[in-house]
Amino acid sequence: MPELPDLLYVLSRLRERLLGRHVTAERVREPVVLRYTVRGNLSLLLGRPLAEAFRKSHFLVFRFEGLDLAVNPMLAGRFRLAAPGEPDEASLGFALGFDDVELRYLDDKRMGKAYLIATDDWKAIPGLQTGGLDLLSPEFSRERFVSLLKHRRDQVRVFLLDKKALDSLGNAYADEVLFEAGIHPKTFCRALSHDDAVRLHDAIVKVMKEAVEEVASRAEPIEVKVRDFLKVRLKETCPRCGAKIRTAGVRGMDAYFCPRCQPATRPGLVDWTRTGR
Ligand SMILES: [Zn+2]
Numbered sequence: 001m002p003e004l005p006d007l008l009y010v011l012s013r014l015r016e017r018l019l020g021r022h023v024t025a026e027r028v029r030e031p032v033v034l035r036y037t038v039r040g041n042l043s044l045l046l047g048r049p050l051a052e053a054f055r056k057s058h059f060l061v062f063r064f065e066g067l068d069l070a071v072n073p074m075l076a077g078r079f080r081l082a083a084p085g086e087p088d089e090a091s092l093g094f095a096l097g098f099d100d101v102e103l104r105y106l107d108d109k110r111m112g113k114a115y116l117i118a119t120d121d122w123k124a125i126p127g128l129q130t131g132g133l134d135l136l137s138p139e140f141s142r143e144r145f146v147s148l149l150k151h152r153r154d155q156v157r158v159f160l161l162d163k164k165a166l167d168s169l170g171n172a173y174a175d176e177v178l179f180e181a182g183i184h185p186k187t188f189c190r191a192l193s194h195d196d197a198v199r200l201h202d203a204i205v206k207v208m209k210e211a212v213e214e215v216a217s218r219a220e221p222i223e224v225k226v227r228d229f230l231k232v233r234l235k236e237t238c239p240r241c242g243a244k245i246r247t248a249g250v251r252g253m254d255a256y257f258c259p260r261c262q263p264a265t266r267p268g269l270v271d272w273t274r275t276g277r
Contacts (some may be wrong), residue, residue, distance in 0.1 A: 038067065057134075073161075075108070180206060186266075232257060
């Protein structure tokens with residue numbers, strides 16, 4: 001799934017390339033991707049200039065006069081800038097042409113959704129109004145985070161991934177944040193001390209800031225997900241202590257963690273430091 005650093009990077013590149021330009025063509029390859037809450041279809045955008053592009057929760061919103069196209073890439077959605085006439089990808093959902101460049105939305109899993117709505121008609125989009133605390137906003141303070149965490153009864157990694165609480169972390173950065181804070185992914189929220197909670201907040205701020213900078217500095221094409229700089233996600237050994245990175249199932253998702261830097265905090269968890277493996 002595109003995470004916040006990916007979305008910010010994609011957005012900055014799209015703004016640079018497309019703002020102010022008029023839609024000259026449109027194609028829909030996978031109608032299932034599109035939802036219309038206005039009468040008509042994607043051809044409504046023809047002739048309109050792209051006035052603004054911004055992030056709203058985990059959606060990218062393309063603003064045209066009177067209409068917003070809000071895209072939620074879900075698990076596998078990606079954007080790509082192509083030259084018109086380049087062969088279509090098998091995963092092409094739809095495309096908008098802007099003269100000499102085409103914005104393509106690709107989605108291998110066909111799970112993402114694009115909504116064409118009247119300007120600011122957010123209530124027409126399921127799930128958008130329930131967005132949690134924006135991790136990149138000034139409102140994401142230690143106090144707000146600690147008070148959110150205090151009321152949770154679930155495991156810390158489940159909390160971090162809850163988009164109704166936090167906007168937002170996916171699997172990759174949830175692992176990185178817990179590693180940075182030295183907290184085992186299966187720790188219950190209620191077992192975290194005030195200091196743990198503050199450390200976790202600060203880890204989120206640090207990891208996201210560094211990732212935003214790193215992804216931007218790579219300047220890859222927007223369809224490429226830059227992940228090789230991550231410290232534990234999909235890695236073999238811990239960059240800090242050299243221990244073998246382990247995985248634990250948390251709600252059906254694999255969490256990657258270092259058993260030495262993120263020790264088990266309760267009985268019943270595998271203590272990798274004692275197994276000798
Ligand atoms: Zn380690």
